[in-house]
Amino acid sequence: MHPGLQKAKRIAITIYLVALHGVLLFFIGERVLRKYTAIVPIETASVTDPSEQKPIPTPLPVPETFADPIDADANSNLQPDTAVQPPPANTTPGLMIPVVGVRPDQLIDTYTDSRSESRSHDAIDIAAPAGTPVVAAADGEIVKFFDSERGGITIYQLTADRKFMLYYAHLQRRAAEISVGTRVQKGTTIGFVGDTGNAGVGNYHLHFSVAIVTDPKRFWSGTYLNPYPLLVSGTYPAG
Numbered sequence: 001m002h003p004g005l006q007k008a009k010r011i012a013i014t015i016y017l018v019a020l021h022g023v024l025l026f027f028i029g030e031r032v033l034r035k036y037t038a039i040v041p042i043e044t045a046s047v048t049d050p051s052e053q054k055p056i057p058t059p060l061p062v063p064e065t066f067a068d069p070i071d072a073d074a075n076s077n078l079q080p081d082t083a084v085q086p087p088p089a090n091t092t093p094g095l096m097i098p099v100v101g102v103r104p105d106q107l108i109d110t111y112t113d114s115r116s117e118s119r120s121h122d123a124i125d126i127a128a129p130a131g132t133p134v135v136a137a138a139d140g141e142i143v144k145f146f147d148s149e150r151g152g153i154t155i156y157q158l159t160a161d162r163k164f165m166l167y168y169a170h171l172q173r174r175a176a177e178i179s180v181g182t183r184v185q186k187g188t189t190i191g192f193v194g195d196t197g198n199a200g201v202g203n204y205h206l207h208f209s210v211a212i213v214t215d216p217k218r219f220w221s222g223t224y225l226n227p228y229p230l231l232v233s234g235t236y237p238a239g
Helices: 003-037 227-233
Strands: 124-127 133-135 140-148 152-159 164-174 189-193 205-213 222-225
Touching: 124 227, 152 189, 205 227
Parallel strands: none
Antiparallel strands: 124 205, 133 189, 140 152, 152 164, 164 189, 164 205, 205 222
16 A cells, blocks of 8 residues: 555544544543532523512401501592493492392301401401402492502592491402592492402402591591491491
């Protein structure tokens, strides 16, 4: 064989052997790293999304006062007054049950139930499926919208004589037809049953309070009355 060809053949064999040994060393080295250093290749590593948020367990229902005085002037919606669909004809003078389809015998008196921080419930919880219409329990005016950690989506309503505050909490949403300043009649749909705030996920109910307004400038606070006998008997509160 020509000396030049023999030399070229030796060079080719040398390059092949070097490349082969390089490949073998790569795979052997990776196995050693995996075994003794626990290094995981980036393509198989589990990367945690820093923006991922774990769900926070929602506590059991806890009562809410009419409003935190610090946030008393907060309103989530100040749109102009809009027309509201008239309620069904109702000639009874007392309060009506503010959740559609609930009968008096289905109500449970939770007014004196204990809550966290040694508090009393001071309200009645009316259970109903999610999305059930919530209606004004009496004629009056919507005076405040407020979203809070405890009450979730809420509505404050003054009665027509402005002597009593009606408070509706844990709503799924408010009715689109109402706004702060809207005058409503008993039976007007103002919202829908939900589980917002600390109601508890899936614990759909309306938290309903009645209070005597002791200071018109602080309508959100006052003396609580038990709504249960008023709703069962369909009477108007005295105070």
